[in-house]
Amino acid sequence: xxxxxxxxxxxxxxxxxxxxxxxxxxxxxxxxxxxxxxxxxxxxxxxxxxxxxxxxxxxxxxxxxxxxxxxxxxxxxxxxxxxxxxxxxxxxxxxxxxxxxxxxxxxxxxxxxxxxxxxxxxxxxxxxxxxxxxxxxxxxxxxxxxxxxxxxxxxxxxxxxxxxxxxxxxxxxxxxxxxxxxxxxxxxxxxxxxxxxxxxxxxxxxxxxxxxxxxxxxxxxxxxxxxxxxxxxxxxxxxxxxxxxxxxxxxxxxxxxxxxxxxxxxxxxxxxxxxxxxxxxxxxxxxxxxxxxxxxxxxxxxxxxxxxxxxxxxxxxxxxxxxxxxxxxxxxxxxxxxxxxxxxxxxxxxxxxxxxxxxxxxxxxxxxxxxxxxxxxxxxxxxxxxxxxxxxxxxxxxxxxxxxxxxxxxxxxxxxxxxxxxxxxxxxxxxxxxxxxxxxxxxxxxxxxxxxxxxxxxxxxxxxxxxxxxxxxxxxxxxxxxxxx
Numbered sequence: 001x002x003x004x005x006x007x008x009x010x011x012x013x014x015x016x017x018x019x020x021x022x023x024x025x026x027x028x029x030x031x032x033x034x035x036x037x038x039x040x041x042x043x044x045x046x047x048x049x050x051x052x053x054x055x056x057x058x059x060x061x062x063x064x065x066x067x068x069x070x071x072x073x074x075x076x077x078x079x080x081x082x083x084x085x086x087x088x089x090x091x092x093x094x095x096x097x098x099x100x101x102x103x104x105x106x107x108x109x110x111x112x113x114x115x116x117x118x119x120x121x122x123x124x125x126x127x128x129x130x131x132x133x134x135x136x137x138x139x140x141x142x143x144x145x146x147x148x149x150x151x152x153x154x155x156x157x158x159x160x161x162x163x164x165x166x167x168x169x170x171x172x173x174x175x176x177x178x179x180x181x182x183x184x185x186x187x188x189x190x191x192x193x194x195x196x197x198x199x200x201x202x203x204x205x206x207x208x209x210x211x212x213x214x215x216x217x218x219x220x221x222x223x224x225x226x227x228x229x230x231x232x233x234x235x236x237x238x239x240x241x242x243x244x245x246x247x248x249x250x251x252x253x254x255x256x257x258x259x260x261x262x263x264x265x266x267x268x269x270x271x272x273x274x275x276x277x278x279x280x281x282x283x284x285x286x287x288x289x290x291x292x293x294x295x296x297x298x299x300x301x302x303x304x305x306x307x308x309x310x311x312x313x314x315x316x317x318x319x320x321x322x323x324x325x326x327x328x329x330x331x332x333x334x335x336x337x338x339x340x341x342x343x344x345x346x347x348x349x350x351x352x353x354x355x356x357x358x359x360x361x362x363x364x365x366x367x368x369x370x371x372x373x374x375x376x377x378x379x380x381x382x383x384x385x386x387x388x389x390x391x392x393x394x395x396x397x398x399x400x401x402x403x404x405x406x407x408x409x410x411x412x413x414x415x416x417x418x419x420x421x422x423x424x425x426x427x428x429x430x431x432x433x434x435x436x437x438x439x440x441x442x443x444x445x446x447x448x449x450x451x452x453x454x455x456x457x458x459x460x461x462x463x464x465x466x467x468x469x470x471x472x473x474x475x476x477x478x479x480x481x482x483x484x485x
Contacts, residue, residue: 020040022041031122032120047101050129055204056212065113068087070083070107071085130256145269152185152251155232162342163341163342188251223235228283268362325341355400358392358398363387385463450463
C-alpha cells in the first residue's frame, strides 16, 4: 500500500490537472490576469505544436508576467525554477512563440505579479504559429491634404499567361480585370497620428493590441485590387485626415497577424491634385494626378469617371503595341532565354502608365528624406536626398498632351528611369524601344540614380536603392514597388 503522504500528493496533482483549462488546437483563447481560471493551461497533443502568447494591453516592455511551458509528463507546474524540460517564452514586443514536439500534450504556466492587470491571448496550432508578425509590409499609395490611399500586403497571385506554340495570343489590355481569389484574408487597417500622446509604435506590437486602437479619419472605400506582380491586395481610401500630419499605419490579418508599421505624411492644404486608382489597364497607378477634383462621393478618379480623352488613347497605345509584339513568334522562338513576349508587354504597360499619368508630389518640409544605406563595398552612409521633383507652372501644357491644362502650379514627381530600362531589356530589338542615357540628359525626364546607380545597372546600388521606403519617402514614380526598406 502506498504511503498516505504520497497518496495525498497524487490526488492533489490529479485535481490540479483536472482543473486546468484545455487550450483548443488551432484556435485562439483570450484571458485577463484578473479573472484567470487558474495559473496553468493544458496544451493539446501534436507532433509539431506551435504555442504563441500575445499581450493585448500595455506598452512594450511594461509587463512583468512570464510564461513557462513543458512537454514532459513528469513536470506538473513549470515555472522560474526551470528544469531540463521547462522552457520560458521569449516575449519580444508582446509576442512569444515556441514550437516543439508535444506527443503527450503539455502545460503552459503563468508567473505574474498579483496586482498586474494584463489581457492576453494563447493559441496552439499544428500548422505554424497563429500569432505572427508578418515580414511583408502594407504599401503606401499616396496622399492629398486629407485623403490617403493604402494597400495591404499581397495575398493572392494574379494569373499570368505566357503564349505557347502554336497559340501566340496575348491578353489585350482594356477595361476588364481578372477575377479575385475565391477566398482572401480578413484585413483590418489601423491608422493613427505618429505624434499621438501614446503612439502605436510604443504599444505591444501584437494584432490584438493594435486592432483595439481607433483609426484616424474614416475608411470610405475598401476593395480587392490586383495592383502589381506581387498579387492581389486590399485597397483602402481614407478621408478626414489632417493636412501636413505624420501618420503610422498597420494592417491586421485574420485578427492575429500584424503587418507594419509604415509611415506617411499628408500633403499641405494648398495641394490641389486628386488621387486616381482602380484603373484595370493601369493597375499600378495609384497616386495624385494633375486634374481638377472630380465631383463624386469619393473625390478620386477611377475607371468610371476618368476623362475618356485620357483613357481611350492610352488603351489604344497598349493594344497597338500588343499587335506589333505578336508579329514576333512569341510562343516558340524566344528572343531571350530569360524574357518572353508577355514579359515585354507587362514592362511596356508599366512604363507607359507611369509616363502617361503625371504624378503630383510635394517637397517635404520635414527631415524625413534622410536615408542610410549600406553598400556592398562599405559601411552604412547617411545622406539627405531630395525626390525627383520638378516644378510645373500653372497654365502650361502638361507632360501628357491628353491631359487638360492644369490651372495650378504643382511639383511633378518624375518616373524612375528603371521603368524604361525594364521595358528595354524585356522587349525584342525590332520594336525599336530605347531609353535616354543616364549619363547625359535622362534626368530631364526621369528620376535617375535613385534605384540603380547612374553608372551601374546593378539593382539596389543607387542613392536609395528603392523607389520608396516604409517611412513615406517616395523618390521617383516607379509604377511598381517590390521592395520596401
